[in-house]
Amino acid sequence: MPVRITPGCCLLLAWFASANGWGTLLLVLAAAAVHEAGHLLALPDGTVRGLRLTVQGAALDIHSSRLSYGRELLCLLAGPAANFLLAAAAVRLRLHTLAGASVLLGLYNLLPVRPLDGGRAVELAVSWALGPRAGENAARSCGGLGGVLLAAGAAWLMISSGGTLWLLPPLYGFLCSALRELRGGGDSFSCHSTQPGTWKD
């Protein structure tokens, strides 16, 4: 499986490590790796085209046209599920920091904004029930409104917490997603995906 890492991703990782330490970075990478492993284990052979690591996070390129709605939804939710399983195991082992990182990553990926797992899950679930047009409209509505609210929330959190620049990439991602959904750009994203696998044809 080809893996592509962008320079922006390397820069962000180096900056994160310098500010928070290599241990914390390894925790985040471990949670992300488990997340992607969850997706990969659920996906059937031959559907994964590659993995991209960008400043916004990791993105799995897959042949989603080869999957049914239900199967793709299952594979999509396998990522956050893997995170929660890891968190449960970490709690048992009293590895609270790893548990917290995994839980936060899983919850973040369930936000209903494309291309996050949650946004894609909304599209798939509604498409499965009511057809692709309804699914697309539902995803756009959720993504547009949710993206704006989440961007505002991230900005508020940055200010209230005394300033933390680690919220800038997701804030930018939320804004891009919201603008794209509101403009009706569909899945022709120029913003990169985030930590969960992102499905692209």
Added chain:
Amino acid sequence: MAAVQTGHTVKKRTAGRGRAPVRRTVGQSGDRLAMQLAVCGGAFVLLVAAKVLLPGQAAVLRQSLGANLERNLDVREVFSAVGRAVSGEENGAEEVWQAVFRPLEPDAWTDVPQDPPSGTDTALPDSTPYTVGPGQAGFALDVLRQYRPGSGGAEARPRPDKESGAESGTETGPVSAEKKSGAETGSPQSDGRALPDQVNMEQSILNFDYCTPVFGTLTSGFGWRTDPIQGVEKFHYGVDLAAAAGTDILCFADGTVAAVGESTSYGKYCIVNHAGDCSTLYAHCSRITASSGASVALGEKIAEVGATGAATGPHLHLELHRGGVYLNPIYYVSHG
């Protein structure tokens, strides 16, 4: 599959899915690159022009950006707090809140006294008071750090010997605490050495009622001592009262909780603002039960004794400040 050709772009519709991939044309990529180049180039020209034409403002902007780059909540602590909350620990949600909303940088304060106070005794000179709002957790700690360069905050083990101290004011609270044995290297020196800035050894009258937060054994007093962890002479800015872990820590006087946080030296700490521009700091706690911004009464439980941070045993490290000046708490507490 249906295919529609548009210029150099081929769109394909996959049956049953209703969505089509879109491929960018060469012309569109070139336009995008040109726009990006124009934006970046314009930003570069603007920044250079600003630095050349407005050097003062550029320097201020650079400092502000640098401060923003350094500001960062403790990501690891947030993860740890979330993990503890998920594991079902008590006050998990509160710990997450505290971990996320960390104190702002000291430069956020504009009323910090810059000159050391002159004069001693009961009439302290006027000094610009600093206030901490309820929502600004930890401000006071960062402000106080300005008066404690290089302080490590390390504490000594409890010792069986007692130290006498003057008492004054109205005091209430429970009696006695467990006495522990152990080596003690934290005895302050009274050899006439100069006091650090912003320290007042004289007993001052506090114009409000107060009580002893913990009835414990005085293991380290206020003043110069050999740091038990670092082994060097350092000024101890508070008093250490040894007590069993989990012993209730009572609020010194009526006030408002200004800061609740955790640091490597203080461990879990709490700062309470009182009347008369006074404030107290309670460090090395095992648990903080008071919330930032809450009003607390004299004798109300605000924390529990612990050994968090740079501590060699469970005890309360108590500091008392007035107008940015460290007072000797020994005059205002009872101990075993």
